Amino acid sequence: MQLRYHTPLSAQEQLAQGLTAPQPLALADRVRFAELDILNHVNNKAYVEWFETLRVAYVNSFCRPFFDGPEPRIVIRNANLHYVREMVQDEDYIVTARVTGFRQSSFTMEQQLWSGDLRARLEAVMVAMMPDGSGKYPLPARLTRQFIDRDGAQPA
Numbered sequence: 001m002q003l004r005y006h007t008p009l010s011a012q013e014q015l016a017q018g019l020t021a022p023q024p025l026a027l028a029d030r031v032r033f034a035e036l037d038i039l040n041h042v043n044n045k046a047y048v049e050w051f052e053t054l055r056v057a058y059v060n061s062f063c064r065p066f067f068d069g070p071e072p073r074i075v076i077r078n079a080n081l082h083y084v085r086e087m088v089q090d091e092d093y094i095v096t097a098r099v100t101g102f103r104q105s106s107f108t109m110e111q112q113l114w115s116g117d118l119r120a121r122l123e124a125v126m127v128a129m130m131p132d133g134s135g136k137y138p139l140p141a142r143l144t145r146q147f148i149d150r151d152g153a154q155p156a
Contacts, residue, residue, distance in 0.1 A: 003028050003094075004028060005028050006027060006028075008025060009027065009028060010022075018117060019114050023098045024097065025054065025062070025098070026094050026096040027053075032089070036089055040089065042086065047083070047113065047120050050095050055109060055124065055126075057097075073131060073137075074126055076127075077106065077124075079125075081120065081121075081122045082120060083119075084119050084120055085119050087113075091115045093115040097110075097111045098152070100152075103155070105129075105137055105139055109124045
């Protein structure tokens with residue numbers, strides 16, 4: 001199966017590439033020379049950028065449409081990145097995202113990086129803030145319902 005880059009992958013495409021379970025959002029790309037370090041494997045900074053790129057796409061596509069009125073700031077509170085196995089130049093990879101849990105104004109995202117097998121995973125807590133940063137912005141009930149229905153998330 002030909003891997004499509006920069007386009008959301010279907011559940012079937014994800015499974016065909018070795019993912020153990022399809023995720024709500026998954027995008028493929030290829031390791032570039034500029035992402036390598038002096039040891040010729042992917043620099044840690046590249047993993048962070050790959051996860052961030054997909055996290056922003058997830059929030060823009062799956063979260064922002066549910067907010068009425070002024071658009072909140074959605075910020076990352078903290079993240080834990082676990083490196084499983086190194087990557088090298090020209091490897092195809094798939095980065096995924098889903099919400100695993102939520103509270104009144106925050107949600108937890110799980111992200112994975114696959115290249116035949118699991119290479120890294122990231123868990124991040126995202127917080128919705130008022131547009132001016134003055135306080136927290138409650139998550140709309142329609143959004144939390146989508147977290148449950150689409151991602152299998154659970155309220156915390």
